[in-house]
Amino acid sequence: ATGGGVWKTIDGGVNWQNISDGFFKTGSVGAIDVADSDSNIIYVGMGEQTLRGNVSSGDGVYKSIDAGKTWKNIGLTDTQQISRVRVHPKNPDIVYVAAIGHLWGNNEQRGIFRSKDGGKTWEKILYRNAETGASDLIIDPTNPNTLYAAFWQISRKPYRMDSGGDGSGLFKSIDGGDTWTEISKNKGLPTGVLGKINITVSPVNANRLWAMIEAKEGGLFRSDDGGENWQKVSDNANIRQRPWYFNRVYADTENENTVYVLNVQFHKSIDGGRNFTTVGVPHGDNHDLWISPNDAKRMINGNDGGANVTNNSGGMWTEQDQPTAQFYRVALDNDFPYNIYGAQQDNSTVRIASRSDNSAITERDWFAVGGGESGWIAPHPENSNIVFAGSYDGYLTRYNHRTGQERNINVYPENPMGAGAEDFKYRFQWNFPIMFSPHQTDGKYPLYTAANILFRSMDEGQSWQAISPDLTRNDKSRQKSSGGPISQDNTSIEYYDTIFAVDESPVKQGVIWTGSDDGLVQVTKDNGKTWENVTPKDLPEWIQINEINTSPFDAGTAYFAATNYKNDDLKPYLYKTNDYGKSWKKIVNGIPAEFFTRVIIEDPNKRGFLYAGTERGIFYSANDGESWQSLQLNLPIVPITDLAIHKREKDLVVATQGRSFYVLDNLPIVYALAEAQKADVYLFKPEDAYRTAGGGGFPLPATATVGKNPPNGVVVNYFLKEKPTKEITLEFLDAAGKVIRKFSKKPEPTTPKEPTSPEPNNPPPSGEPPLPTEAGLNTFVWNFRQPNAATVPGLILWGGSLAGARVVPGNYQARLSVDGKPVSTESFTVKADPLLSTTPEDFAKQFDLMTKINDKLSETHNAILEIRDIRGQLENVAKRVKMPEQKDLADKAREISKQLTTVEEELMQTKIKSSQDALNFPIRLNNKIAALGASVDSSDDPPTAQAYLVYNDLTAKIDAQLSRLAKIKSEDIAEFNRQYAAKNLPVIVTKK
Numbered sequence: 001a002t003g004g005g006v007w008k009t010i011d012g013g014v015n016w017q018n019i020s021d022g023f024f025k026t027g028s029v030g031a032i033d034v035a036d037s038d039s040n041i042i043y044v045g046m047g048e049q050t051l052r053g054n055v056s057s058g059d060g061v062y063k064s065i066d067a068g069k070t071w072k073n074i075g076l077t078d079t080q081q082i083s084r085v086r087v088h089p090k091n092p093d094i095v096y097v098a099a100i101g102h103l104w105g106n107n108e109q110r111g112i113f114r115s116k117d118g119g120k121t122w123e124k125i126l127y128r129n130a131e132t133g134a135s136d137l138i139i140d141p142t143n144p145n146t147l148y149a150a151f152w153q154i155s156r157k158p159y160r161m162d163s164g165g166d167g168s169g170l171f172k173s174i175d176g177g178d179t180w181t182e183i184s185k186n187k188g189l190p191t192g193v194l195g196k197i198n199i200t201v202s203p204v205n206a207n208r209l210w211a212m213i214e215a216k217e218g219g220l221f222r223s224d225d226g227g228e229n230w231q232k233v234s235d236n237a238n239i240r241q242r243p244w245y246f247n248r249v250y251a252d253t254e255n256e257n258t259v260y261v262l263n264v265q266f267h268k269s270i271d272g273g274r275n276f277t278t279v280g281v282p283h284g285d286n287h288d289l290w291i292s293p294n295d296a297k298r299m300i301n302g303n304d305g306g307a308n309v310t311n312n313s314g315g316m317w318t319e320q321d322q323p324t325a326q327f328y329r330v331a332l333d334n335d336f337p338y339n340i341y342g343a344q345q346d347n348s349t350v351r352i353a354s355r356s357d358n359s360a361i362t363e364r365d366w367f368a369v370g371g372g373e374s375g376w377i378a379p380h381p382e383n384s385n386i387v388f389a390g391s392y393d394g395y396l397t398r399y400n401h402r403t404g405q406e407r408n409i410n411v412y413p414e415n416p417m418g419a420g421a422e423d424f425k426y427r428f429q430w431n432f433p434i435m436f437s438p439h440q441t442d443g444k445y446p447l448y449t450a451a452n453i454l455f456r457s458m459d460e461g462q463s464w465q466a467i468s469p470d471l472t473r474n475d476k477s478r479q480k481s482s483g484g485p486i487s488q489d490n491t492s493i494e495y496y497d498t499i500f501a502v503d504e505s506p507v508k509q510g511v512i513w514t515g516s517d518d519g520l521v522q523v524t525k526d527n528g529k530t531w532e533n534v535t536p537k538d539l540p541e542w543i544q545i546n547e548i549n550t551s552p553f554d555a556g557t558a559y560f561a562a563t564n565y566k567n568d569d570l571k572p573y574l575y576k577t578n579d580y581g582k583s584w585k586k587i588v589n590g591i592p593a594e595f596f597t598r599v600i601i602e603d604p605n606k607r608g609f610l611y612a613g614t615e616r617g618i619f620y621s622a623n624d625g626e627s628w629q630s631l632q633l634n635l636p637i638v639p640i641t642d643l644a645i646h647k648r649e650k651d652l653v654v655a656t657q658g659r660s661f662y663v664l665d666n667l668p669i670v671y672a673l674a675e676a677q678k679a680d681v682y683l684f685k686p687e688d689a690y691r692t693a694g695g696g697g698f699p700l701p702a703t704a705t706v707g708k709n710p711p712n713g714v715v716v717n718y719f720l721k722e723k724p725t726k727e728i729t730l731e732f733l734d735a736a737g738k739v740i741r742k743f744s745k746k747p748e749p750t751t752p753k754e755p756t757s758p759e760p761n762n763p764p765p766s767g768e769p770p771l772p773t774e775a776g777l778n779t780f781v782w783n784f785r786q787p788n789a790a791t792v793p794g795l796i797l798w799g800g801s802l803a804g805a806r807v808v809p810g811n812y813q814a815r816l817s818v819d820g821k822p823v824s825t826e827s828f829t830v831k832a833d834p835l836l837s838t839t840p841e842d843f844a845k846q847f848d849l850m851t852k853i854n855d856k857l858s859e860t861h862n863a864i865l866e867i868r869d870i871r872g873q874l875e876n877v878a879k880r881v882k883m884p885e886q887k888d889l890a891d892k893a894r895e896i897s898k899q900l901t902t903v904e905e906e907l908m909q910t911k912i913k914s915s916q917d918a919l920n921f922p923i924r925l926n927n928k929i930a931a932l933g934a935s936v937d938s939s940d941d942p943p944t945a946q947a948y949l950v951y952n953d954l955t956a957k958i959d960a961q962l963s964r965l966a967k968i969k970s971e972d973i974a975e976f977n978r979q980y981a982a983k984n985l986p987v988i989v990t991k992k
Contacts, residue, residue, distance in 0.1 A: 002658055003027045003638055003657040005019075005027055013318035015703035026058045026616060027056065027636065027638040027658050029045070029047075030081055031085040035092035036089040040064075040065055041087070045082030046059050047079065051100070051156065051161075054345075057080035057081060060074070060079060061076050061082070061097060061119060079099035080102050080107075081099070081100035081102075082097060083100050083136060084134070086147075092118065093115070094176075104155070104157070104566050125177040126149055126171060134150065135152035137150070140206050145174055148172050149180070151169045156566065158566040163244040164215075164484045169197070186228060189221060192217070193486055194214065195243060196212075196213075197247075198211065198212045199211045203293065209227055214244065215486060216486060234269070234274060245489075246285075257270055259273050266280075266301065281303060282305055282317050282319070325342075325659075327661065333379040339384060341389075343389065349372070350367075351366060353366070355692075355709050359696070359697035360709055369389050369401070370389040374390070375395070376432070377389045378436050378447065380436070386400055390449070394412065398461050411451065416428075421479040431500070435447075435502055438506040447460060447461065448504070451498060453499070467524075471514050472499065472516040496517060499515070499517075501514065501515035501545050501546060502548070509527070510524070512524050513558050513560075514548070521533070521539075521581060523580055525580065534582065540573075544562060544563050546597075547599040548561075554578065556578055557602075561597040563597065564596065565615070569596075574591075587621070594616070595615055595617065598642070600613075600625075605650055608621075610624065611652060631670065636659050638656045639657035649665075650687065666715065668687070677721075687715060690834075691831065691940065694712070695711075696713065696783075713781040718777075720775055726747065730743045731815045734810075737813070743780070744771060747773075786851065790857070790861040792908070794913070800926075802854075809840070813827050843940070857926060857930055863907065864908055873988045874988065875893075899964075906961045909922065
């Protein structure tokens, strides 16, 4: 995946699982190949080959010898972008790599590389120059000594792309890569400047080749004699458009006349490439294809939506549900639950809930909010149904979710598509800023957006006012049409000299900062009337100011993250000022040299606590940037494009380029981490918890295609320096210190005990969740509930529950103890769902009735347990008294057992043995009162009047049976025991 690592399916594309997390040091994958001779051996080339302006680079080649369970980097770490990896079909130690090399600068580690020892050593076997890399490589399926390689002269600068040059060409080897012959000047191929070239060989007829060539007279070319002679078979514009981005060609594995060309659409020819039809695929922008060598109807297609599999030549494809979205930015609102907003590369914008009432966050919890793939998003501060979203070419919309209306409010609605930036009045970048002021003016929140100047609207886009001059370098030489000597490509991603970042101080209205993609930082202290260039003197001249964020605590403090990878510089650049930009300090200590930075933000709940997103992970600083530490935790290695902090919930939300959104809950844990790691045992203060009706959910499998909910309960975190050798106890108390719930775990015995069979009349385990006690950070979730009701073996309930009552919203405490000695006690609050109007009195009524129901259910089940125990004793008596003179005692025992069974069968339906048996055998009193409890507990409301009626009716019936049991014990069993004792026999033991 582009930015998302390597994924594997074992069920034909129905489910996918990431297999590179924990091993890869970069996220962007350019090529992959599995050895034909040993499917356990996989080679992966890092760094995507779709060379967009926001391209991510890689760190060489990885190899797995166990089908992806483990990986090892095997070199070529400076290739950055790899287009193809090819493994010898019979010898998995022979592997070839086609490396594009550095996109933003010249370098030597590019071209075709070969290893003969499985990647231990590499040799460069074909090279053009420091500006040209390899765009394709293929091994003749019928003769692995024959190889074809395509070279591509491609370069990018921050303000343009150039595809094509003298370095581009096509080459052939017939000795396994030892020597090469250029064939790009052979008869029939285009003359003049060549750009991107891609090639394929027919496995059916090795003399048949196809090449897609970017040239003025380019198109699809075919050779029927191994590349000696060529003919153009198609110049169809649909297969030629945007050749630098598409252009790949694939030969069918069973029919020498069938060939596929990938572009915006998926094109197929069955007449050797002369005519094409379109095959429907789940998503546009197609970039890669695998065709099964023994069944050409089986294909895997990779496009901008993900991967999809077909078994019938594209008649049907598997779903695209890999969690590999690329988000440019992230925004949050203040709803409950709060929503997360972002624009996905080559997909829609998204508003998605941060939690749901279901077991997971699914497609039902998100929708598009206007705009397009590349934009910033700004929900209205007071009405999240109104959302402003952007896209390329200055496209800006106002979306009303209530009405479904999406209004175009472009600042200057002149469509610039296809032209260079120099031709337009305003230069709007592909990813231009949109944001609301944190302050109201005359009761309204100003809306900002930026081109090369900053605009403000006081009427939600009905009109716009310029509030700045041009805040960029405005270098006209860097505003020309982009694309190179063959094809032009202007989508605004190369538009330069633009404002790339904007922020206004939340502390002082009118203090507004901008950062430009050409390296300028500007500030106004008077709401845009005057501006001052405050660019740090040691900042590289043409660096991109990717994000600027003001301090929530001080009007003169601001931070910015700059990226210089577009000048072939991967170093991090983070700066801070405390004096409105008069002086700056570079703050990158602790961030590795090749982890270029995209974002920096200060925690609004803790001054000087910073977070930074880099190309290879996330970092935090507890000392205002003096030093940084990794905060990666379970976050995959993936480019971090943006960060946002939800102040109320104390959550950190991460936007990634390849792994969608991630959320880190409860940031105060990070604040206290250093202190905790000094202690033997440390209890973190629990985060206040919302008592909601749903949410939480079960642990998600690795192949899950849904979002994970935050836990529904009180999350308690504690640190253990070592795995404990004594009992650990976690208790939950009310505000007065009364224990509500207790969980504990004793250390495991050093010598294993012999397994024992459970006693037949002992109840099963109560279902209490285990208390984790591993060395390091441990997490436990209390579900707000009192202890469960007692249970009985074999219990199957229809619509009922043993769950204890949920505590009412209020103040509580958590106490952690070791070996019975309290280590720490921390307070927390259980909050009501903010969407509800339930009063404290209503919560109390529900709690009281639920407590009574569970107490009665426990009483019922304990009675059943006692009945079974007594009956077991009586059965033993009946077996022991075999003398004729003892027959009366045996008969009496059987009679009492029968009476007990009658009571038990009124209390519980003993014939239910499976989940559907209740349809045949009516449920009894225990199930009825358990079902009443589930009904009362089904929402956060007071019990209905009829619930009290049913409770009174059921408890009267239960009490009647409990009275019968008491009478049997006090009269029948007591008399039986007197007779039994008179004969010097052991008596029946009952509970008092």
